[in-house]
Amino acid sequence: MRAETLDDALRLQNSTGYGLTAGLHSLDPVEIAHWCEKVEAGNLYVNRHMTGAIVQRQSFGGWKRSSIGPGAKAGGPNYVAQFGFWRDRNEPDAPVQAPTLFSERIIGRASDLTEADVHWLRAAAASDQRAWDAEFGVEHDRTGLASESNVFRYRPLPHLEVRVGPGAAPRDLVRLRLAAAVTGTRLDVTRSSERDAADGAPVRSAGDYADGLAHRAEPARIRVLGAPEPELLAAAAAHGHSVLRGPVLLSGRRSCSACSASRR
Numbered sequence: 001m002r003a004e005t006l007d008d009a010l011r012l013q014n015s016t017g018y019g020l021t022a023g024l025h026s027l028d029p030v031e032i033a034h035w036c037e038k039v040e041a042g043n044l045y046v047n048r049h050m051t052g053a054i055v056q057r058q059s060f061g062g063w064k065r066s067s068i069g070p071g072a073k074a075g076g077p078n079y080v081a082q083f084g085f086w087r088d089r090n091e092p093d094a095p096v097q098a099p100t101l102f103s104e105r106i107i108g109r110a111s112d113l114t115e116a117d118v119h120w121l122r123a124a125a126a127s128d129q130r131a132w133d134a135e136f137g138v139e140h141d142r143t144g145l146a147s148e149s150n151v152f153r154y155r156p157l158p159h160l161e162v163r164v165g166p167g168a169a170p171r172d173l174v175r176l177r178l179a180a181a182v183t184g185t186r187l188d189v190t191r192s193s194e195r196d197a198a199d200g201a202p203v204r205s206a207g208d209y210a211d212g213l214a215h216r217a218e219p220a221r222i223r224v225l226g227a228p229e230p231e232l233l234a235a236a237a238a239h240g241h242s243v244l245r246g247p248v249l250l251s252g253r254r255s256c257s258a259c260s261a262s263r264r
Contacts, residue, residue, distance in 0.1 A: 006031055007038075014040045017218070019063035023050035042066060042073060048148070057143050057150050065219060065240075076152065077135075078257050088250050100125070106177050112170040124175055124250045128182045131252030136183065136260055154260040156184040161222045163209065164191040164201060168226030172248040173201075175255065176223060182252075185259040192229060210235035223258055 003009035013022060022041035026032050032046055042062035043053060053060045059076030061067060072078040103125035107118060139153045162176060173189065180187050189201035190209060204212075210231035213220065222236065224245040236243045249255055 006035060010035065010038050014038075017064055018066045020066035021045065021050050021053075021062070023048075040064065057145075059152065067219070067242075072257075081254075081257075085246065086249055086251070086254055087247060100129075102181060103178055106181060107174060110170065110174045113174070117169075117171040117174075120250060121171060121174055121178065124252065124255070125178050127250055127252035128179055128256055129252070131256050132182050135253065136256050154183075157221065157259055159186040159188050160259055161220050162187050162189040162201075163222055163224050163229075163232060164189065165224060165226035165229055166192060169248070172225040175248050175250075176225070176258075179252065179255040180259050183256055183259040206231040213241055214239055216241070221258075 019041040021043040022039045023045040024035045059073040061073030072082045136154045143150045190204045191201045206229040213235040220241045222243050228245045
């Protein structure tokens with residue numbers, strides 16, 4: 001296919017619904033930077049061939065319908081962790097820095113929080129910032145090769161669906177909002193009943209929500225708070241949606257990864 005401009009080529013490239021690998025040959029650094037920022041694929045290759053990702057050099061995995069399950073890239077720093085079961089320490093670490101005004105506003109808007117919840121959330125906000133500064137907000141090239149660059153970086157998910165089910169703690173959604181604010185991810189929240197505190201999120205029955213999943217054009221990543229509904233799990237499994245349903249954690253390293261997609 002011929003394209004008149006680079007942006008036209010990007011439009012064609014991003015319109016397929018898939019995004020495993022993509023490549024560009026160019027000697028213009030501005031053009032390369034623009035393409036790397038806008039192309040929707042998991043592995044980006046510049047001025048080299050586009051197949052044969054090398055273990056411990058280029059982790060592997062794509063975007064949109066080129067991803068499987070939670071979408072952590074095979075061989076990357078988050079792949080093995082998705083198969084584990086994580087829980088917080090008995091006592092949260094005290095924040096090593098004062099909470100930002102932004103995180104305090106998110107916490108302050110919530111209702112039904114105990115004093116212990118507020119302390120836990122402030123520690124979570126501090127953990128998010130540490131994780132952003134060390135991992136999610138910076139680029140990494142752990143190979144250190146002089147012959148080529150192998151950059152691992154994160155990009156925020158366009159949106160993360162949040163399903164507040166029975167038994168969700170009042171602080172759970174607040175915790176997720178803190179992580180999403182750091183990564184720049186929009187949360188689309190629904191709740192299963194009026195009894196669940198979800199900051200005014202709309203109520204959709206389990207049947208309606210599951211029916212909606214069956215008609216999605218694109219795969220969704222869904223973070224479940226509280227007990228997962230059987231209808232949701234069945235619909236997600238049948239139609240290729242990813243469901244994250246572990247406990248809500250204080251750790252920014254774990255919580256921010258739910259709101260981010262990695263690219264190399």
